[in-house]
Amino acid sequence: MKVIEQPVATGLGDKAFSLAVKTVQAGVIQHLDRLRKPERTPYSGEFVEKMGALGIDMRKIGWKGAMTFLPYRAEYLIRQIESKPPKRLLEVGAGSSTLLFSALAHKYGFEVVSLENHGGTVDYVDYLLEGTPFAKHVCLQICGFKRCFYPDGKAYWWYAADLSGAPFDFVFVDGPMSSLVGRNGALPQAMPYLAAETRVFVDDVNREHEKAALQEWKHYFPEIQVDEECPGLGRVLVRR
Ligand SMILES: C[S@@+](CC[C@H](N)C(=O)[O-])C[C@H]1O[C@@H](n2cnc3c(N)ncnc32)[C@H](O)[C@@H]1O
Numbered sequence: 704m705k706v707i708e709q710p711v712a713t714g715l716g717d718k719a720f721s722l723a724v725k726t727v728q729a730g731v732i733q734h735l736d737r738l739r740k741p742e743r744t745p746y747s748g749e750f751v752e753k754m755g756a757l758g759i760d761m762r763k764i765g766w767k768g769a770m771t772f773l774p775y776r777a778e779y780l781i782r783q784i785e786s787k788p789p790k791r792l793l794e795v796g797a798g799s800s801t802l803l804f805s806a807l808a809h810k811y812g813f814e815v816v817s818l819e820n821h822g823g824t825v826d827y828v829d830y831l832l833e834g835t836p837f838a839k840h841v842c843l844q845i846c847g848f849k850r851c852f853y854p855d856g857k858a859y860w861w862y863a864a865d866l867s868g869a870p871f872d873f874v875f876v877d878g879p880m881s882s883l884v885g886r887n888g889a890l891p892q893a894m895p896y897l898a899a900e901t902r903v904f905v906d907d908v909n910r911e912h913e914k915a916a917l918q919e920w921k922h923y924f925p926e927i928q929v930d931e932e933c934p935g936l937g938r939v940l941v942r943r
Pocket residue numbers: 728729732733734736737770771772795796797798799800801819820821823824877878879880
């Protein structure tokens with residue numbers, strides 16, 4: 704896996720915000736998360752088989768943990784990718800999903816760019832991908848945060864990432880943490896780097912923050928189409 708540490712954003716406010724998020728995630732949330740019991744039902748035999756067919760070692764994965772996306776949503780995303788493999792996939796918020804996308808990237812020959820700010824998650828992804836043939840398809844950017852603005856002046860936070868290169872035609876938004884930073888920056892910041900036809904998926908749209916992010920995007924980008932074919936997973940179709 705290629706890991707790039709992006710330079711910290713230049714503004715004092717950006718630096719202070721990035722440090723505050725880092726401190727809370729590493730000093731508080733990480734420890735609370737360890738104490739939480741897995742709330743989710745174990746994955747089905749069929750799911751384990753599917754992962755095995757992709758070459759994924761399920762013994763390593765923390766899919767039953769609290770902070771990761773649900774197996775039925777993973778299965779839906781696998782169908783989305785297999786029915787039309789992307790050329791370049793952007794993952795916003797790394798974790799177990801990085802392993803899944805990298806295995807699919809290995810099978811279908813695409814590139815994965817993943818954005819993450821939390822060191823614990825970077826280590827976890829490194830552990831998941833270590834020794835796999837998938838790792839070479841992933842470029843993980845470790846980013847702080849920067850203050851961004853819509854054209855009308857409305858502000859939001861997003862990763863200080865570098866999205867240049869070939870356009871992305873598949874985006875999965877599962878970070879940064881909604882409670883600390885918010886996910887609403889993904890579309891306005893990624894929009895200039897999207898292909899003519901792009902599928903954007905947003906996890907956890909059953910929650911208020913994610914619902915509001917979709918509303919915000921519909922307001923600023925009235926041309927997008929939004930649906931929820933898979934419960935809890937928003938799909939945004941961007942045609943440019
Ligand atoms: C929902 S998680 C991302 C999950 C990832 N896409 C997956 O499927 O595993 C969103 C963000 O929460 C943060 N996070 C996850 N686990 C954490 C932990 N144990 N402590 C602190 N932050 C954590 C990371 O910054 C991550 O990008």
